[in-house]
Amino acid sequence: MKLDRLAGLDVRIAGGTDGEGAGEGPVVVLLHGFGAPGDDLASLWRVLAVPPGTRFVFPAAPIALGGGYGDGRAWWWIDIEGRMRESTGIIRDTNEIPEGLAAARAKVDDLLGEVQEALRPPPGKLVLGGFSQGAMLSLDVALHSERSLAGLVLLSGTHIAAQEWETRYERRRGLAVFMSHGENDPLLPFAIAKDLAEVLRARGLVVEWMPFRGAHGIPSSVIERAGVFLVRTLGGADGH
Numbered sequence: 207m208k209l210d211r212l213a214g215l216d217v218r219i220a221g222g223t224d225g226e227g228a229g230e231g232p233v234v235v236l237l238h239g240f241g242a243p244g245d246d247l248a249s250l251w252r253v254l255a256v257p258p259g260t261r262f263v264f265p266a267a268p269i270a271l272g273g274g275y276g277d278g279r280a281w282w283w284i285d286i287e288g289r290m291r292e293s294t295g296i297i298r299d300t301n302e303i304p305e306g307l308a309a310a311r312a313k314v315d316d317l318l319g320e321v322q323e324a325l326r327p328p329p330g331k332l333v334l335g336g337f338s339q340g341a342m343l344s345l346d347v348a349l350h351s352e353r354s355l356a357g358l359v360l361l362s363g364t365h366i367a368a369q370e371w372e373t374r375y376e377r378r379r380g381l382a383v384f385m386s387h388g389e390n391d392p393l394l395p396f397a398i399a400k401d402l403a404e405v406l407r408a409r410g411l412v413v414e415w416m417p418f419r420g421a422h423g424i425p426s427s428v429i430e431r432a433g434v435f436l437v438r439t440l441g442g443a444d445g446h
Contacts, residue, residue, distance in 0.1 A: 207248065212324065213316040216244055218264040219325075220251040231259025232331035232440040233321060236359070237314065237340030238264070241271060241278040247337060250424075255433030257440050263321055268313060269306075281314075281343050282306030300368040300398060307346060307367065314347045322353075331440055335359025335384075337424060338394065342366050348381070349374040357382035357439040359432055361424055364394040365402040372409075379410035384435040386428040388420040 208226040210217050219227035234256065238246040244266025251262040267279040282304050314334075322332065333356050336344045341363025348358055349371055360383060365371075383406055387399040396417070403415040416431050 207251070210324075212263075212265070212320040213313060215268060215313065215317055216266045217317075218245055218248050218262075220248065220262045220264070221256070222259060222261040227261045227263075227325060229259045229261065230326065230328065231261055232257060232333070232356070233261045233263060233325050233327040234333045234335070234359075234436065234440075235263045235265070235318065235321060237281070237334075237336030237343055238267065238279070239336070239338030239340050239362075240280045240284050241275050242337075243277040244279055247340075250429070253429055253433075254436060255430075256436045260436070260440065261325055261327070263317075263325070265314075265317055268310075281310040281339055284339070300365040300402075303367045303370060307343070310343055311347050311350055314343060315351050315353070318347070318351070318353055330354055330356050333357045333359060333436065333439065335361065336363075337361040338363060338422065346371070348378060352377075355381060357384065357435070359383075359435070360385045361428065361432070362387050362391060362394060362422055363399065363402075365398050365405070375406070375409035375411065381411050382435070382439045383411050383413045384416070384432055385413060386416040386418060386424075386432070388422060389417055390420060391422045393422045 207218050207220040210219055223229035236247045248264045267281045269280040271278045271280055334344045335358055341360040344358055385403050387396055389396050403413050407413045414435055418425055418427055
């Protein structure tokens with residue numbers, strides 16, 4: 207794994223022919239969640255089953271939280287403690303458009319452009335995904351961007367910007383999506399994630415939905431199924 211800087215973000219690049227991103231294989235970009243350090247998902251490159259030569263990019267979000275979050279970072283600010291006092295679940299209003307979402311979206315879209323220039327994945331062999339806040343952002347980027355994507359990996363995310371997203375699903379009709387969510391997630395309600403999966407299906411995206419017994423995390427069962435998804439998706443036809 208090597209450290210680099212793309213689109214103004216610190217990134218970790220792994221996989222490929224040398225473990226540091228060399229080669230001409232597919233590329234998977236994974237965005238960490240709120241409050242996590244930049245390398246939070248980096249260990250996944252060693253455990254996800256992927257086509258030979260696949261490269262991984264793990265960007266660190268631009269906002270350093272500091273304080274009680276230590277090395278934690280964020281794509282946009284969330285007042286978790288305040289929201290937990292108000293109710294169970296960080297996000298219950300699916301129409302909410304978080305302040306900072308547009309800036310984060312632009313940053314990630316720029317990142318994807320620089321990833322394509324630097325790593326040159328084959329056409330249609332780029333997957334975007336993430337965990338929690340990173341999953342929300344990944345879907346938002348996919349719905350706004352014109353970039354070709356082979357698929358999305360959305361781990362324990364939720365539904366935001368519903369009215370805005372509704373106008374953009376058509377452009378991603380047929381896109382392969384893997385979604386997982388814990389049935390006992392105390393932060394992002396399971397029911398909202400399940401409803402989002404149904405919305406995506408109804409709008410023509412091809413969704414593989416994986417509920418699991420657990421809370422807000424990425425258990426081994428999800429890693430296994432996500433690997434199967436990546437092999438199938440990156441080994442198939444060009445993306446949308």
